[in-house]
Amino acid sequence: MKKTLLFLRRLALPLVIVATLTFIIERHFFSSEPSLPEHTNTTVSANPEVQTILHGKIMVAFRDSVTEFGNYPEIIAQNTGMAVQNMGFKGTRLAYHPYAAYEPFSLTNLIDAVISRDFSVQDLAIQEDRNYTPAFKQHYEDLKNIDFSQVDIVSVFIGTNDYMGNSADVVSLGTPDDTTRETFYGAINYFVNTMQTAFPAVDLVFVTPTWRMNHEELGGESASIQPNARDNYLSEFVDTLVERGEFYQIPTLDLYRTSGLSEENHTNFFIDEVHPNSNGYELIGNTISQFLIETYNKE
Numbered sequence: 382m383k384k385t386l387l388f389l390r391r392l393a394l395p396l397v398i399v400a401t402l403t404f405i406i407e408r409h410f411f412s413s414e415p416s417l418p419e420h421t422n423t424t425v426s427a428n429p430e431v432q433t434i435l436h437g438k439i440m441v442a443f444r445d446s447v448t449e450f451g452n453y454p455e456i457i458a459q460n461t462g463m464a465v466q467n468m469g470f471k472g473t474r475l476a477y478h479p480y481a482a483y484e485p486f487s488l489t490n491l492i493d494a495v496i497s498r499d500f501s502v503q504d505l506a507i508q509e510d511r512n513y514t515p516a517f518k519q520h521y522e523d524l525k526n527i528d529f530s531q532v533d534i535v536s537v538f539i540g541t542n543d544y545m546g547n548s549a550d551v552v553s554l555g556t557p558d559d560t561t562r563e564t565f566y567g568a569i570n571y572f573v574n575t576m577q578t579a580f581p582a583v584d585l586v587f588v589t590p591t592w593r594m595n596h597e598e599l600g601g602e603s604a605s606i607q608p609n610a611r612d613n614y615l616s617e618f619v620d621t622l623v624e625r626g627e628f629y630q631i632p633t634l635d636l637y638r639t640s641g642l643s644e645e646n647h648t649n650f651f652i653d654e655v656h657p658n659s660n661g662y663e664l665i666g667n668t669i670s671q672f673l674i675e676t677y678n679k680e
Contacts, residue, residue: 434677436462438533443488445542446471447590449516450656456666461673463534466527468520474542476552476568482511488539489562489571491524496579500525529580536669537572538588538636540565540618541655544609545595551609554621557628565618569625586676587626587633588669589619591642593655603644634672640664 442454448469458465470486478484543552555564604615619637626633650661
């Protein structure tokens with residue numbers, strides 16, 4: 382009996398070693414999980430003292446379908462302890478939009494409605510149901526109930542539809558001294574000045590668009606090599622948002638350059654040309670979370 386037990390013990394050790402090595406090899410070489418883009422830090426600080434800097438704050442996350450369709454606001458809430466409201470509206474822009482369905486919900490129009498408490502133009506569009514999703518409608522109803530005097534942070538994650546959203550005429554970049562909604566520069570200036578005048582206690586945060594592909598009907602090329610109909614590249618819209626962030630001293634996260642998303646890993650992080658999949662939203666949510674934690678930790 383003792384010889385049998387001794388034999389089994391001697392046999393067990395090699396089996397454990399083999400099993401462990403097999404597990405390591407499979408995890409390292411055959412894992413189906415997508416690899417994260419190089420130079421991308423998606424690790425959210427594990428320091429409770431740092432994380433509680435934002436705990437209890439209220440954040441409103443504005444913009445287009447990348448926000449409407451995604452759960453990155455929920456990820457930010459989980460990572461920071463903030464209450465984060467998803468205010469994504471598909472198809473919309475920061476600047477003027479020629480489509481009647483989207484123009485009432487372009488951010489510069491929405492902020493005017495919030496301040497004046499006059500949502501009649503938006504209400505009419507909703508009543509006519511101009512092809513809005515249930516989430517779009519719910520976000521709009523939620524927006525009307527937000528008391529912005531109680532909001533701590535407003536993030537603006539926008540620009541991809543201003544660059545090339547659909548077959549409608551694209552937005553002109555304009556110049557830094559523009560103040561009208563017809564150009565991207567002007568729309569940024571209009572939004573910032575309007576928000577800071579009405580709600581001076583609210584902190585603004587800019588988030589640039591990520592890299593993207595363009596729809597087949599719009600050329601089907603990478604945004605890094607394909608300009609829009611006005612011969613402007615997505616990177617120029619990104620640079621405009623970054624420049625205005627520096628001008629107004631608004632914290633700005635350049636996701637276009639820091640997220641690591643590119644044509645090479647597109648299939649791992651996107652469900653189509655523009656919209657992230659669950660892996661992409663997790664990356665975006667964690668990256669924005671870490672940016673916010675680091676930004677407020679410096680104050």
